[in-house]
Amino acid sequence: MANTQSKIESLEEQISKLVVENDKLRRENAERGVEIAKLKAESLQEVKTRERIEKTMLDLDGVKDPLQGNNK
Numbered sequence: 001m002a003n004t005q006s007k008i009e010s011l012e013e014q015i016s017k018l019v020v021e022n023d024k025l026r027r028e029n030a031e032r033g034v035e036i037a038k039l040k041a042e043s044l045q046e047v048k049t050r051e052r053i054e055k056t057m058l059d060l061d062g063v064k065d066p067l068q069g070n071n072k
Helices: 002-060
Strands: none
């Protein structure tokens, strides 16, 4: 009986450790999710900025938007 109780206590201790580790990993995962969302937003902003720069460069060269069909 004492051996069984010892095994139960050992398993309960392992479960407690795993619960703590799981909580930590969930927090870290949530933080990574926030970080990924920020990076995606920054990437989108950079793409938009690059597109504006390319359009401005084309306008400065006297070339209209090629999708509009009115190139010089």
